């Protein structure tokens with residue numbers, strides 16, 4: 001199994017990402033986000049495992065890639081798992097991608113990324129920080145083991161001050177859970193230095209729905225008909241009705257424009273709302 005693979009969001013027609021490779025030293029993720037999609041297709045997802053001989057394999061495969069040198073670390077988990085602090089495999093991989101002149105997009109919820117500022121500053125890199133709520137209690141329920149919203153905002157500030165382009169992923173927006181926070185979230189990430197915002201609405205998989213229903217029974221009872229009766233099924237995911245999704249994305253778009261931050265939707269289909277040159281913010285990588 002190769003360790004550097006072309007990014008393939010299940011061949012989704014709604015994905016507008018540029019071509020990129022995907023890499024992670026780990027399988028699984030310990031953050032425990034209730035809405036996680038990856039847990040529906042990766043067994044024992046909460047148990048983080050290290051991929052065997054990962055650095056050796058990376059060194060071998062990377063020399064064969066001559067063009068389209070753009071990699072996202074990572075797409076199906078967070079590359080800054082707590083064990084990364086000790087193992088430093090993401091750090092090692094960063095050095096390797098950087099020395100091969102790759103454009104690098106880190107996608108994380110962890111302020112541990114700050115440890116690698118020294119490498120990021122010398123690389124063609126950007127960091128995408130996901131933040132879904134500013135309410136510490138809600139974050140503890142929604143993303144129980146992930147770093148707090150405060151730490152993520154702090155990471156956005158420090159990275160930005162150090163000249164690393166930061167993308168904020170306000171993703172997913174979940175009706176009755178964090179949709180009321182849209183204005184506040186946009187204001188906070190913009191004031192912290194994010195230059196591009198990516199957003200999408202929560203898509204239901206039966207696996208994440210079970211977790212959401214258990215933790216937020218009243219709210220999920222109220223939105224159930226929106227997903228399962230009025231909504232649509234796309235690529236195996238239950239989506240909110242189109243007009244509802246558009247309204248939520250437009251609210252993020254409008255607020256982002258007010259703060260002079262570019263915006264893009266992720267797998268929603270409303271590309272007329274995309275105001276950046278790329279949806280994932282990779283145009284910011286110099």
Ligand code: SF4
Pocket residue numbers: 029030031032033035036037038039076077078109
């Ligand atoms: S950080 Fe991402 S991969 Fe990890 S549990 Fe949360 S949503 Fe899933």
